Every structure is written in structure tokens, then in C-alpha cells.
Amino acid sequence: MKRTSKLFAIAVTLFVAAAFTLSANGQGDGETIKIGVAGPHSGDLASYGIPTVKAAELVAEKVNAAGGIDGRMIELVIEDDVCKPEVAANTAAKLVGDGVVAVIGHICSGATKSAMGTYLDSELLAISPSATNPPLTQSGDYPNFFRTIAPDDAQAAVEVAFAYKMGYKKIAVLHDKGDYGKGFAEFCKAILEADGKAEVVLYEGITPGAVDYTAVINKIASSGAEAVIFGGYHPEASKLITQMKKKDMDIAFLSDDGVKDDTFIKVAGEYAEGVYATGPIDTSSNPMAIEAVKAHQDKYGEDPGAFFINAYAAMLALVNAIDVADSTEYADLTNALRSNYVDTPLGSISFDEKGDAIGVGFAVYQVQNGQYVELK
């Protein structure tokens, strides 16, 4: 009996609180524009979430200093989701309750997926700087989802197109059995098989940490592959390439952004020479990117962390959409995001029907003289 009354009291409180926030939301000029920022701000993945908070803060400060959006100031509502799907649902409910007009985030694909349903019910949009899981946009389940990073399958498409360009007809596709590596390899395989321009002569997962890979390498050699596409991270890639080169195998090695990392070159040494890897297009020479990084250094005294530039672009796109649409209504905002280009540190971007950023993508790099060089 006692418990039910307690629950009832909580329910009433929540209901009243919700009613108040809803009424507050309806008010017009003079009020601040609340923008939610969600991601892991504590725990082991905090290093992926905090740069986004800083990016949002920097953009908000800049906009507010210039008089806000049509006179209305931006107020950030920052919520931690620890990258956990079960926490993210609560985070989302909290942000909805706080009356935000849109959300920058979430960071991890799993957490994003769990939050998007809540936002959709409340007609809120979210722009993620980092959730690369393809179904988030392609399934069509979340018309309110946008992202300023290219999805995993876009990288596979770039990789395969490059393999065609180099004229490889027989390709061995390997992966490390992990979510990321296997996902990438599966996309590559699917694209290769659908196009029929090259043959997948071998498709296998290797065991990370195995004592040696000679058996797999023998298999690659006997499959007659002209190129290897590897999905995974640099430790396995450097082991594979080292052992392949030691066997004098002259087979091209193509990989993903898990390998486009300087540690790969450091570990594989001379054997890394000539390896191809796809990675996000290098925008570090973009004037806006330089400016954003400098603003970060000035304010926080250090270089920005992961996805900072993507988050900065997401925040700029959102601010621009509010400005152009002259509204904070869901339909107006999504419409504005889809129909306008905005200058960001990632270049001039807009969003397609599904929510993926147009103008953001991957490039192919090659190790030349001990460093990755973008191939034009």
C-alpha cells in the first residue's frame, strides 16, 4: 500500500513537471534556445564524448557573442549516456523533459539507436558526430537522425572502387571477426559480389592475437589473389603484412581507417611501405578547421580529441538550420537541414534524405616513405 502511494506521488510529480516544461517550451522570443548534447562524459569512453561537448560549447559561445540566433541565446543541456544503450534511453527522456529543440549526439551507435526512438516520439532531431552504424540512416526507421560522419559502408564502397581502379580481378577479403572489421569486410564482399567486376577468391576471419598467421597467408597465396582487403585494426594488419612480405608475396594490401594509423607504420616498419588504407578525407587544412582547433587550444590549452571537428560541423549545421528556418519546430528544422548547404570545418555540407552528410567521406591513402599520403 505504502509503495503504491509512493509510486503515485512520483508519477504525479513527473506529470506536473512535464506539463510545466511543455508550457515553457511553447514560449517565443526572449527565451533561450535549448540544445541537448549527449554522449559519454564519464567512464572508459569519455574521451569520445567530451570533445563533442567542447565543440558545442565553442560554437554556442561564438553564436551568443554575436548576439545569438535572431536575438535568442543558445543554452546547452549536457547529459551523460556513458555510451550504454540502457542509459541513453533515460538520457534521451531527460533531454526531452528539459525541452531541448534538438540534440547533438549521441556518440556510440548502440546508444544512439536506443535514444532515437524516444526523440522520434517527441519529434526531436539529433545530429551525431560519430555514430557510423549504417542502418541508423539506411533502415529508414529514424527520419529524425542525421550525422556528420560517413557510415561504415561508404568506406567499403570507396575501398572497392579503388580496387577496381587499380585493376584487381581476384581479391581476398579478410577480417578480424570483430564488429567493426567484420562489418567492413562484409560490406566489401557484398559490393564486390553485386558488381561482379572482381572475384572474391577468399573470405575469412583471422584470430586476433594468434601466435602466427602463416597458415592463412599460405591460403591467400594459393587462392591466387591479386589484392587483400582487410577489415580490422592495425595490430593484425601489421602482422599480416610483415609475414606476407617476408614470404616475398607481391600482393596489394588494402585496409580501412582502423589501419590508417601511424602506429601501423611504426610497428610494420619497412613492410608498411605501399600499403593502401582508406580514412576520412583530410580536412585539417580547411581554414574553418584550423580556426576551430585554435579556438579549442586557446580555451582548453590542448589539442581537441576524437570527433571534435565532426561535432563542430554538426553544431554549425544545427545553428544554421534554426537560423534559416526561423523556427525550432521539428519539420522546419529537418527540412532546413536537408535543403541547405552550410560551411563547416568538414567543407560545405548538407544532408540527404536518409540523414547522411553530403560532402563528407573517405579518401584512399598509401604509405609512402614512412607516412600516409592521400591519393588524389
Add this chain to the structure above:
Amino acid sequence: MELDFFFQLLMSGLTRGSIYALIALGYTMVYGIVKLINFAHGEIYMIGAFTALIVSGVLSMYGMNPVFIFLIAITAAIIYSAAYGVTLEKIAYAPLRKAPRLSALISAIGMSMFLQNYVLLAQTSDFLPFPELLPEFGFLDSVKSIISTNQFLILVTTAVVMVLLTLFIKFSRTGKAMRATSQDRDMAQLVGININKVISITFVIGSSLAAIGGVLISSHIGQINFYIGFIAGIKAFVAAVLGGIGSIPGAVLGSFVLGITESFGTGYISSDYEDAFAFVILIVILIFKPSGLLGRKVSEKV
């Protein structure tokens, strides 16, 4: 071509088997003498490899001959690993010698985690490039597609080490004492064998072999990090059980069976199931011969 492929896989299986054998011997010897599964043995292997990395790094700054670097590095690795092995025994196992076996097992797992994290903090969690200590040489060019010079050196080194170990156990006084201790510890003590010394020597030998394995394989694959001991250790443990834990020839046989099974499994079926092959063969053998391939049947109180 088909035959070539077969031999390539056989050689890669033998290479793997050699490495497993070098580690598995440590498991099996320690088990034979003190009836303890030393789960921190994989970490001793890793520490050996790290020692060689550091020593060879320093020496190569002085521009020494690669063969000397290799010899000094592997000697340093052996000394350092042996010191760690003995210290491990004194700190984590000796006080528990009279305690239930489960306590020592838990202590071993604790030491394994401790050593991993210790190296993680002292060095780094990143993968580090390991210098090519094993020299490449020419006379194998004609068969290079089947066996690389590295693999050849690993096989030869392992074979030499195995022969030396067998001779040592069979004919030396200490070897005899070790065999006596493994048969009956109390009786050995009664006839005047210093048990503590025998146990220490067992740890020294086991750790040295693991260090050799660590240096060989790291040089072969060219990289190293703090975690390499864990998987290699588990595989070597499986090999030791497969061959009959406590039996020295058993550990070697088990390692080669395991290495070759994995290699052929990868080559003819798929590397997707590489680890599965190891455990399937372990289960099959334990069902039909619970004591392992060469293990003796010992009636045990349960």
C-alpha cells in the same frame, strides 16, 4: 601446387607447434613436480620477449653485429625470465604448498593478471615493433615458398632445445632428482633430495624455455605487446593437457598435434574456427583418453 600447399601448412603447423612446445614444457614440468597449473607462465614468455626487445634496442644503438645482438638478447631474456619464474614461485606458490590446490591456482591467476598489468604500466599498451633478431639467409631460396628462414630457425632451435632437455632430465643428477620428486615428493625428501632446490630449478628451466619461445616468435612476427602471453599461454596449456599434463614427451607431442591441427584446419576449412579446432581436438581426446595422449593413469582421490 596442391602438394606444395600441403607442405606449407605442415611447416606452419610445425612452427606453431614448436612455439607451443617451448611454453607447454614449462606447464608440464611444473605440474609434474608440484601439481600446480602455473597460469602465469604465459606472462613469463611475454616478459622474456620484452627483455629481448629492450636489450636488443640498447645494443643496436651501439651498432653491434646482429648475431651477437641475438645471442646477448636471448641470454638476457633467459636470465630475466628465469629470475621472474623463481621469484614467482617463492612469492606466490611456495607459501601455499601445503594449502588446498585451488588456492595455488587462484594465486597463479592473480599473478598472471598482476604481471600483465605490471608490464602494461611499465611499458605501454601499444603494440611495439620487435626487431628482426633472426637473420635471413640465402640457402633456402629454392624452398622459400614452403618454409621461410625464420620458420626454419625456429624449428631447429626448438629441436636442439628439446634434445638438450631430454638429455638433461635423463642423465644429469638434477634431472634424476626432478624425476624422483615428480614420482613421490615425500619419498624423494627422505632420500635426501632438496625439494626446494628441485622446484626452483624446474621453474628456471620452464621459464628459460618460455623466454626462448617468446624471443623466437616475436622476432618472427615482428611485434609485441603486454597481452601476447595470455593467448599463447592458454594454447600451450591446452597442448600440455592434450599430451598428458606432467609428461614431457606428451607436452611436445600435444603441441605439434595442436599446431598442425590448427594449421590444416585453417588451410583446408577456415580460419574462422581456428580456436575451435584446438578445443574440439582437446575435447575429443579427453573423452577417449582422459589422461591425455601420453599421460599415465593415476588413481586420484576426489
